[in-house]
Amino acid sequence: MIGRRWYTPWLFLAPSLVLLTVFMWWPVVNTAALSFTDTHTLRGGGFTGLDNFRRIAGDDFFWNALGNTALFTVIVTPALVVLPLLIAILVSAKLKGMTFFRVVFFSPVVASMVVAALIWGWMLRSDGLVNFVLDRLGVINEPLRWLSDPALVMISVSIVTIWKGLGYYMVIYIAGLQNIPQDLYEAAALDGAGPIRRLWSITLPLMRPTMVLVGTLVTLNAVKVFTEAFVLTGGGPNRASETLVLYIYQRGFSGLELGYSSAMSLVLFVVVLGLTLLSQIVTRRRANP
Amino acid sequence: MTTLAPETVPDASRPGGAAILDAGRRARRRRLLGTLGRYALLLFVLVISVGPFLWQISTSLKGPGENIFAFPPEFIPSDPTLGNYVAVMRSLPLVNYLTNSGYVALLVVAGNCLFGAMAGYALARMRFRGREPLFAAMIATLVIPFEVIMISVFLVARDLSLINTLTGAALPITVTVLSIFIMRQAFVSLHPELEEAGRVDGTNEWQLFWHIALPSARGSLAVVAIFSFMTAWDDFLWPLIVLRDPEKFTLTVGLVFLDGQFSADQRLIAAGTIIAIIPVLILFIALQKQFFRGVGEGAVKG
Numbered sequence: 001m002i003g004r005r006w007y008t009p010w011l012f013l014a015p016s017l018v019l020l021t022v023f024m025w026w027p028v029v030n031t032a033a034l035s036f037t038d039t040h041t042l043r044g045g046g047f048t049g050l051d052n053f054r055r056i057a058g059d060d061f062f063w064n065a066l067g068n069t070a071l072f073t074v075i076v077t078p079a080l081v082v083l084p085l086l087i088a089i090l091v092s093a094k095l096k097g098m099t100f101f102r103v104v105f106f107s108p109v110v111a112s113m114v115v116a117a118l119i120w121g122w123m124l125r126s127d128g129l130v131n132f133v134l135d136r137l138g139v140i141n142e143p144l145r146w147l148s149d150p151a152l153v154m155i156s157v158s159i160v161t162i163w164k165g166l167g168y169y170m171v172i173y174i175a176g177l178q179n180i181p182q183d184l185y186e187a188a189a190l191d192g193a194g195p196i197r198r199l200w201s202i203t204l205p206l207m208r209p210t211m212v213l214v215g216t217l218v219t220l221n222a223v224k225v226f227t228e229a230f231v232l233t234g235g236g237p238n239r240a241s242e243t244l245v246l247y248i249y250q251r252g253f254s255g256l257e258l259g260y261s262s263a264m265s266l267v268l269f270v271v272v273l274g275l276t277l278l279s280q281i282v283t284r285r286r287a288n289p
Numbered sequence: 290m291t292t293l294a295p296e297t298v299p300d301a302s303r304p305g306g307a308a309i310l311d312a313g314r315r316a317r318r319r320r321l322l323g324t325l326g327r328y329a330l331l332l333f334v335l336v337i338s339v340g341p342f343l344w345q346i347s348t349s350l351k352g353p354g355e356n357i358f359a360f361p362p363e364f365i366p367s368d369p370t371l372g373n374y375v376a377v378m379r380s381l382p383l384v385n386y387l388t389n390s391g392y393v394a395l396l397v398v399a400g401n402c403l404f405g406a407m408a409g410y411a412l413a414r415m416r417f418r419g420r421e422p423l424f425a426a427m428i429a430t431l432v433i434p435f436e437v438i439m440i441s442v443f444l445v446a447r448d449l450s451l452i453n454t455l456t457g458a459a460l461p462i463t464v465t466v467l468s469i470f471i472m473r474q475a476f477v478s479l480h481p482e483l484e485e486a487g488r489v490d491g492t493n494e495w496q497l498f499w500h501i502a503l504p505s506a507r508g509s510l511a512v513v514a515i516f517s518f519m520t521a522w523d524d525f526l527w528p529l530i531v532l533r534d535p536e537k538f539t540l541t542v543g544l545v546f547l548d549g550q551f552s553a554d555q556r557l558i559a560a561g562t563i564i565a566i567i568p569v570l571i572l573f574i575a576l577q578k579q580f581f582r583g584v585g586e587g588a589v590k591g
Contacts, residue, residue, distance in 0.1 A: 008494050009420070012411035015404040016464045022449075023461040024430055027441035034441065087334055093327055101331050103577060105338050110573045110580070112523035114541040115562045118548055119341045122348065122555060127358050129344055136361075166338065171584040195323065224436040227525045231545055245436045245526075252440045253530060262440050269437045276432050 031269075034262035041256035052263035062264060064239055065247035068154055072243065073222040075158040080165045080218040081211055087166060088173035089203065102174070106167035116164045117231035121147070124156050124232075150240035153233050157241055160228045169214050176210035177203070209283070216279035223271055244268055342566075349373050349559035357555055373560040383561055385536065386543035390522060393459045393539055397521035398514050400463030405513055406506070408464070409472025410498050414484070424473075427466045435461070435527065443530055453533045461527060462520055468513045475509035476502055512583045515576060522569060540565050 010017075035052055039045035056062050087105060091098050108116065123129040124146035131143040146156045180203065188198050226245040229235060235242035235250070242250075248268065252261035344364075351357050352368035377383050411417075412424055435442070442461055451457030483501055492500070503510070525541040532538055538546060544565060548558050573580055 006417070009411040009415040009417040012407040012415070012494075012498070013423075015400075016408035016469060019400075019404070019460065019464045020427070020430075020466070022445060023442055024433070024438070024466075025426075027438040027445060028430065028433055030441040030444065031438050090327060090331055090334070095324060095327065097331075101335065103574070104335060106580070107342070107570070107573070108338055110519070110569045111342075111566050112525070112541055112569070114523070114525050114544055115565050118544060118558060118562050119345050121548075122559065123341060123344060129362055132362055163337070163341070166334075168584060171581050175585055220434075224434050226436065230525075230529075231548075248436070249439075249526070249530075253443070258440050258444070265437045265440060269433065272434060272437070273432065 031262050031265055034259050035266045036263075037259040038257075039259035039262075041258060045259050048259070052260050053267075055260065056264060056267060061239065061242070061247060065242050065244045068240070068242060069223055069225065069244040071154050072158055072161075072225055073219055075155065076161050076165075076222045077215060077218050079158070079162045080169055081215045083162070084166050084169035084214070085173050085207065085211065088170045088177055089199070091170070092174060092177050102170075105170055108164045109167040111164070113160075113164060113227040114231055117160050117228050120156070120160045120163070121232050124159070147233055148237050150237060153237070153241040157225070157228045157232055157243075160232060161222070161225065165218070169218070172214055172217075173207070173210060176207055180206050212279065212282055216275075216283075219275055219279075220272060223275065224268070345559045345562055348556060349563050351556055353556075373554075373556045374564070377557045377560045377564065382535065382538075382543065383540075383564065386538055386540045387564070389455055389537060389543075390540040392455050393524075393528075394518050394521040396456070396459040397462050397517050400459075401465060401468040401513050401517035402510055404464040405468030406472045406503060406510065407498070408469045409474075410476050410502055412469070413473045413476035414479070414502070415494075427469060431466050431470075439526065439530060442527070446531055452531055453537055454531075455537060455539075457531045458524075458528045458539060459521065462517070462524065465517070465520070468517060471509050471513055471516075472506065475506040479505060508579075508582075511576070511579045515572070515579050516583050518572070519569065 036047055036049060037045045038048045038051070091101050091105065111119075125131075126143045126145050126148075128146075130146065131140065134140045134144070144152060146152050184202050185198055188202060193201065224245050225243050226249065229241050229243050229246055230249075233241045235246045244264070245268070248261045248264045251257050251264065255261075347364055347366060348357055350369045350371070350373070351363075351366040352370045352372065355363070355366060355368055412420060446452055446457050446460075449457075451460065479502060483505065484497060486501075523541065524539070525545075528539045528542045529545075532542060535543070535546060544558070544561050547553060547561065
């Protein structure tokens with residue numbers, strides 16, 4: 001080939017390879033290595049074997065953070081698998097104004113998570129808009145302490161995530177819905193199947209692969225939740241909304257315990273990897289029954 | 290929806306026609322109710338997705354004399370003013386934050402488009418030893434979230450004296466595997482004849498890439514540009530780690546910093562969040578198609 005040496009591809013790849021090596025591949029290796037040390041920002045550290053992992057096992061704050069993250073995941077995943085699908089079905093109707101609704105429903109997605117959390121932090125105050133609306137609807141008698149009641153804070157954090165995520169997953173579902181052949185619905189309608197029946201027997205079974213995909217994306221994002229909790233509550237009150245990444249961040253950058261927080265990062269990675277493999281298995285099984 | 294052809298319209302004067310007409314009317318009424326129900330649900334979702342923005346705008350327009358904690362709340366400001374926007378731009382370092390975010394976003398968009406396209410081109414159109422393992426190594430790291438490696442990325446940034454610099458805030462996302470992947474997909478499906486035609490003329494590999502391949506992958510390039518802009522503009526955790534000095538804060542870190550201050554005035558914070566949304570909102574309204582396409586390609590990552 002003309003003007004082509006063996007190193008030509010490598011010249012094209014060079015900038016990316018340098019950046020990926022410095023900011024991704026090396027940090028991956030280093031995170032694993034640091035996990036077995038007691039490295040501290042100020043005084044360095046040495047090899048300590050499995051000490052960090054033993055410490056994690058007995059660290060109540062770690063288990064608290066893991067529990068909060070699990071609770072968040074359990075709230076957010078079903079909500080973001082089901083609600084965006086229903087919205088996608090709504091905006092897929094052949095009625096006037098559907099493009100408008102799609103664009104508007106997507107708008108929370110383009111706001112940054114920080115902005116979303118600030119907006120909701122303002123609305124979820126005890127004297128805020130949410131309590132007012134719930135009060136007027138007769139749902140509550142006295143204001144809920146959304147941001148300071150330990151039983152409620154993870155729900156508040158979830159609300160931000162769900163609100164911002166609805167439009168994003170709606171778009172993925174719309175793409176899936178477009179692949180369902182229209183004549184299936186027509187045939188079912190001729191057989192006298194009502195809208196609910198058609199949803200149940202046609203839409204849901206055919207959308208199952210998309211639902212698995214969305215469920216995977218939501219779950220993988222949920223276990224690394226940070227910004228919502230950091231902005232809304234800072235992890236409070238009394239660690240009631242401290243998530244795993246928030247705890248790792250605090251140990252690493254406030255506590256300066258780089259070795260210990262790397263070990264917890266490794267645990268987080270194992271969780272992510274486990275969930276990824278799980279979703280692969282579910283996807284495969286769905287593909288070849 | 291099917292429409293009745295004129296000749297099948299039931300005639301009430303004929304025997305049995307009345308019953309058919311009645312059934313038709315009932316079906317039409319049911320359809321109408323269904324349509325109204327759909328619109329009611331759509332409006333409900335509309336209120337939920339836009340309401341918070343509107344409330345934020347309302348707060349940002351309230352004058353200093355208005356009680357923003359009033360119960361019941363005032364939805365329409367009684368004394369509307371743009372004063373909060375002026376104040377937040379003038380007295381608070383918001384302009385500074387905007388400039389910083391703009392600079393970071395520019396670096397990130399340029400890096401992802403150029404380097405991502407170059408790497409994607411090499412992976413898609415060139416044969417060389419180690420191509421497959423390299424691509425596999427890239428794809429494999431897609432499963433590693435930034436949150437897992439942030440401690441070590443911080444150490445790298447410290448060793449390279451990037452702490453408290455905007456370049457440091459940009460570099461870790463200046464090229465992402467996702468961008469390389471999207472560009473590779475675009476070049477793989479490129480028409481080989483285009484390339485052959487270029488080769489005949491004796492152009493070198495760079496000219497081929499720059500003048501022939503890149504222009505025909507404009508759609509994917511737009512997706513990469515939008516995605517990396519959003520990533521940079523919205524990034525919070527990494528800038529929070531790497532930036533120390535309030536002078537250097539990007540918009541997201543700066544807004545949270547302002548919000549956390551004791552004397553924070555919610556009217557100003559609200560104005561600040563609205564200002565933060567505007568650039569992205571304009572971009573989104575102008576480029577809806579690419580945004581929606583980007584969601585599709587981003588989902589491949591999962």
